[in-house]
Amino acid sequence: MTMQSSFSEDDKRYMARAIELAKKGRFTTTPNPNVGCVLVKGDAVVGEGFHQVAGQGHAEVNALMMAGSQAFGATAYVTLEPCSHFGRTPPCAEGLKAAGVKKVIAAMVDSNPQVAGKGLKILADAGIEVAYGLLEEQARALNLGFFKRMEQGLPYVTCKMAASIDGKTALKNGQSKWITGPAARQDVQLYRAQSCAILTGADTVLMDDAKLNVRPEELPHSLPTDLPLRQPARVIIDSQNRLTPELALFSIQSEVIIFTTWVDKSHQWPHFVKQIEVPEKNNKVDLQAVLQKLAQLQFNNVWLEAGATLAGKMAELDLIDEFVFYIAPKLMGCDAKSLLNFPELMSMQNTINLTFNECVPIGDDLRITALKKAH
Numbered sequence: 001m002t003m004q005s006s007f008s009e010d011d012k013r014y015m016a017r018a019i020e021l022a023k024k025g026r027f028t029t030t031p032n033p034n035v036g037c038v039l040v041k042g043d044a045v046v047g048e049g050f051h052q053v054a055g056q057g058h059a060e061v062n063a064l065m066m067a068g069s070q071a072f073g074a075t076a077y078v079t080l081e082p083c084s085h086f087g088r089t090p091p092c093a094e095g096l097k098a099a100g101v102k103k104v105i106a107a108m109v110d111s112n113p114q115v116a117g118k119g120l121k122i123l124a125d126a127g128i129e130v131a132y133g134l135l136e137e138q139a140r141a142l143n144l145g146f147f148k149r150m151e152q153g154l155p156y157v158t159c160k161m162a163a164s165i166d167g168k169t170a171l172k173n174g175q176s177k178w179i180t181g182p183a184a185r186q187d188v189q190l191y192r193a194q195s196c197a198i199l200t201g202a203d204t205v206l207m208d209d210a211k212l213n214v215r216p217e218e219l220p221h222s223l224p225t226d227l228p229l230r231q232p233a234r235v236i237i238d239s240q241n242r243l244t245p246e247l248a249l250f251s252i253q254s255e256v257i258i259f260t261t262w263v264d265k266s267h268q269w270p271h272f273v274k275q276i277e278v279p280e281k282n283n284k285v286d287l288q289a290v291l292q293k294l295a296q297l298q299f300n301n302v303w304l305e306a307g308a309t310l311a312g313k314m315a316e317l318d319l320i321d322e323f324v325f326y327i328a329p330k331l332m333g334c335d336a337k338s339l340l341n342f343p344e345l346m347s348m349q350n351t352i353n354l355t356f357n358e359c360v361p362i363g364d365d366l367r368i369t370a371l372k373k374a375h
Helices: 009-023 059-071 092-099 118-125 136-141 144-152 182-194 202-208 287-296 308-316
Strands: 036-041 044-050 075-078 103-106 129-132 156-164 168-170 197-201 233-237 256-260 273-277 301-304 322-328 354-362 365-372
Touching: 009 036, 009 044, 009 059, 009 075, 009 136, 036 059, 044 059, 059 075, 059 092, 092 118, 103 118, 118 129, 136 144, 144 156, 144 301, 156 182, 156 308, 182 301, 182 322, 182 354, 182 365, 197 202, 197 308, 202 233, 202 308, 233 287, 301 308, 322 354
Parallel strands: 075 103, 103 129, 156 301, 156 322, 197 233, 197 301, 233 256, 256 273
Antiparallel strands: 036 044, 036 075, 156 168, 322 365, 354 365
């Protein structure tokens, strides 16, 4: 079992194809990772597949089904180490071994402690040539939330903010519809559809009577899957139990989780609503505890779509991994409301530093993606 430093151009091409296949599962696989697999015999692709839904066939299984007997003596290119344990499906490492593949190249080792090298060892012990480390950075990017949950016990948090070019999110009187154009709002729907959960505060729900669901008619294009649209869980921070069942949020029958410091039993909630009590911190819900609980519930990617107070507190506590800013070509003036609220900084050394990752036009607006800068 070796981490190779050099691979052929053909190896890179086949793994790149496996990565493209894996991306097709990004709307449906949660809580499992996105994985793609390509089986090659001679110079021909004899099988390929990707993981679609948790509990159904993994990428390797789907590729082996397509290949049939042609899998014998083939090389498997897999974006993540084949699993080695019995979960809802049998271990893929055993499936590859039984099919008689001669070589397995994995983009990376799985950080899931149930796997973590064991899958590759099963293959190597069976006399199958094994290598890993091909396009690892691109493969890791497929599953940032899954790996963060496995390695740190926390989900990957992406904070979405829409602002004018002078960094304002609403007028002084509270008006904010609409800062960005329809193309940007459609783009947000695509991000929502890829998330395990949408996180916001009670203020946002109460002020906007928000539903926080994915609206298929507003998606910029059809999803790359024939599977039914999966609605992310809607997670609300409600320290003071201000939400009531009559709100529009509860007219959509999909999972809602309300985090509070004490469970209010005076309301009759719909069956899809769960209240979870977490510790209190400065008279508010402990946000670190919220994220830890979401990870325990197997949420990989959390889309934070909140007002300046909750987003500011999450940023101040260093709980945001990535920001997605939609910047509109508008000027709203000094009295308009700002992006984030957190305590005044007295030194430039205390600023929250980000790294620009991407800047692309979305309709008339710009989408700027920024990552938390490594310490």
